[in-house]
């Protein structure tokens with residue numbers, strides 16, 4: 202029920218490089234990570250870009266919202282210098298550029314749909330459509346595809362309508378009481394939860410229903426072993442230096 206890699210570099214390169222940049226992907230690869238998670242949001246012109254926060258200011262030098270700027274404007278913004286001078290000049294990459302890099306390097310992707318407020322369906326639809334376009338060959342050949350995921354139910358529903366052939370994971374913090382019903386309604390293949398909210402009993406229940414179980418964000422090798430022993434299928438980590446990729 203989890204035909205995907207077990208260990209993913211969170212936001213491209215974990216906390217060893219500026220998150221959600223091409224430099225992060227290069228860093229992940231340098232540590233042997235050929236599987237990544239990253240976040241995708243829509244720019245003002247509707248182009249999907251790879252960034253986590255709705256607001257500029259933390260990782261991207263600028264003011265206002267991501268969704269107030271075009272992809273070209275975001276690409277020209279400074280998204281690396283906050284992490285260190287060696288990374289100065291990294292911009293906010295487009296989703297297209299990140300997919301191109303990952304495909305070229307044979308890096309598997311968990312694409313998190315991260316809608317700005319009020320843009321849930323539009324983001325889910327745009328990301329799914331774009332992914333379907335990039336992976337047309339693999340879809341036709343029945344080959345391995347990326348996994349979409351989102352905390353947003355509306356985004357997951359829109360992604361399903363736009364590209365039903367792309368598998369989806371449902372992101373939650375704690376697994377809610379009605380998880381099975383909701384997972385069935387959404388037609389997701391996996392539940393992605395905060396590992397700190399998971400119990401062995403819940404893990405057993407989820408796995409017993411044949412769903413994939415993915416955890417974020419696991420930063421110690423000991424915790425990773427415990428979770429895998431509970432039946433967790435995969436996880437993302439910020440500590441790509443401490444946890445060896447599988």
Ligand code: G3P
Pocket residue numbers: 211238240253313350372393417437
């Ligand atoms: O996809 C797992 C994880 O990335 C979800 O939380 O806030 O880091 O995007 P966040």
Ligand code: MG
Pocket residue numbers: 238239240313
């Ligand atoms: Mg994420």
